Amino acid sequence: MAGLPGTGLGGLFYALLTVFVAVREGYLTYCQRSNAARRSLALRMFVFVVLIAGVFGLEGYLVTRVIKSFNEGFASSQISERHEYGAIPTQVTGPAGESAPVPVLQPQPDTRPEPMFQPAFDPVPEAIIPALALTPFIFLAIVLGAVQVLRFFVLRRA
Amino acid sequence: MAAIHNRITAIVPAYNEAGSIGETVRSLKEQTLPFAEIIVVDDCSTDGTGEVAERAGARVLRPPRNTQSKAGAQNFALTFVTTDLCIAIDADTMLAPDAVERIVAAMEDPSISAACGFVLPRHVSSIWERGRYIEYLFAFSYYKPVQDLVGKPMISSGCFSIYRTDVLRALGGWSTRTMAEDMDLTWTLLAEGHGVRFVPEAVCYPIEPHDWNFLGKQLRRWSHGFLQNVRLHWKTLARVPYLGSFVSIGLWDATVSSVTYLVLIPLACVFIHPIFLLGYVIDLPLIAVPVLVTAVQRGEIGRALVSLPCFALIRLVNAVYMLKAIWWELIMDRPLLVYEKGH
DSSP states (O other): OTTSOOOHHHHHHHHHHHHHHHHHHHHHHHTTOOOHHHHHHHHHHHHHHHHHHHHHHHHHHHHHHHHHHHHHHHHHTTOOHHHHTOOOOSOEEOTTSOEEOOOOOOOOOOOSOOOSOOOOSOOOOTTHHHHHHHHHHHHHHHHHHHHHHHHHHHHHHO | OGGGTTOEEEEEEESSOHHHHHHHHHHHHTOSSOOSEEEEEEOSOSSSHHHHHHHHTOEEEOOSSOOSSHHHHHHHHHTTOOSSEEEEEOTTEEEOTTHHHHHHHGGGSTTEEEEEEEEOOSOOOSHHHHHHHHHHHHIIIIIHHHHHHTTOOSOOOTTEEEEEHHHHHHTTSSOOSSSOHHHHHHHHHHHTTOEEEEEEEEEEEEOOOOSHHHHHHHHHHHHHHHHHHHHHHHHHHHHSTTHHHHHHHHHHHHHHHHHIIIIIHHHHHHHTOGGGGGGGTTTHHHHHHHHHHHHHHHTOHHHHHHHHHHHHHHHHHHHHHHHHHHIIIIISOOOOOOOOOOO
16 A cells, blocks of 8 residues: 555465455356456456566575575685595505504694685575565464454454 | 536645646546536635636635645535535646546446546656655555455545545545545445445546655655544454455554564664565565556556665655554554645
8 A cells, every 4th residue: 555664464465365356256257247347357466466476486586596605605614624624534444454543634724814705694594585485474364363353253242 | 428427526625736726627627528517625725726726717615714624625515516426636636538437437336436546646756756656556556456356445545536426425525533534435435335446547647745845744644544544443344344354454564564674674684684684675576566567558667667766765764654653643642633735
């Protein structure tokens, strides 16, 4: 609604309602109780919702890729000494199967220059995308549930 | 259509609108379906509004004293209406030449008591006008058609709506009890079982806020008006299918989104991770799809693309005004009582 902030929950609600209306118009058409203008409008709105879903899918994919690449960049900048000197063998055996003393690699002093850039932020929690996708559905269910509860009590009193 | 020729009266409330009333009256006189009468209520203007309207060809009524609100001026005119249909138009709103012909078509159905048209800003140049342009394109091409498909348009916009005169009179005209008389009237009509329609082909062009002062007054009136109507009608809303859900969702988006944009996202960015900045643009696809598709159909794709970022800004301003309205209306219980048009 113009003048009011936010479209998140409203956008989701109207998208779901559009799908419902499209299905209902399909049924009314089958029962020959619809008209061309309503069918056309319902179809137009349904196409909007399909497009919106598609663009949201693309947005989710891109954001996920960005987060993954950010996290990979973060991980590669946090190379441990263990990675630096390779895997340490746990057991060394001779040709006859006899045990040999495990060579001990002494860490060498790190003579590399300080990295020019340190990551400014922690890695992004990978769960953020599913959480962002799921939260509006939960809130919408709460709001619509609350409306139905209110409706029940008001109608009961009336 | 000929049968409804001369059955319509235009009511134009005006207070210090000398700069725009002439164009408004001329656009009414140039309609493909003429009015029986064009009434301009000169609400004790001091800038010669009445004289300009008279010169343009309207019948000008002057109440004995300023009516203090748009609804008061409209009610004053309603007593002079002799036709069975009347159209309320803002003094700063121009109509597309066929707007009346198209909106009247909805009234052929006797179950329909009110109908509203598609609203677009007349000028789209400042940041605020561009933001409002996107808001209107989005609301009138996505929300409102769905509301119309279930028979419950949430608001029959005050800047351009048609009503059955007898129904309007039976309800006592436009109520002055809230700052959003159009919302109040629409919810009352729906609660009384009257049909309301949205006619997207009937296009009107109001002057939208071009500066901060005008925008502030408009948003203050809208945000307070919305909350006043929710307080007034909440029991009624629970009884009307769909409308209660529309208003609840709108209220949620108005309150929770405001807190989210102004408080939660900045806090999350500072204390958790800057990735939460995505919250400001995460719903961009939702807005962009209906806006751009409609803009392409109207041949305004460039204007829409340039205006999209302004929407993000005006949304933040909306959030500030909504939170202030919540504070004064719901927490401090000090409702807004003074109607200020803004220009």
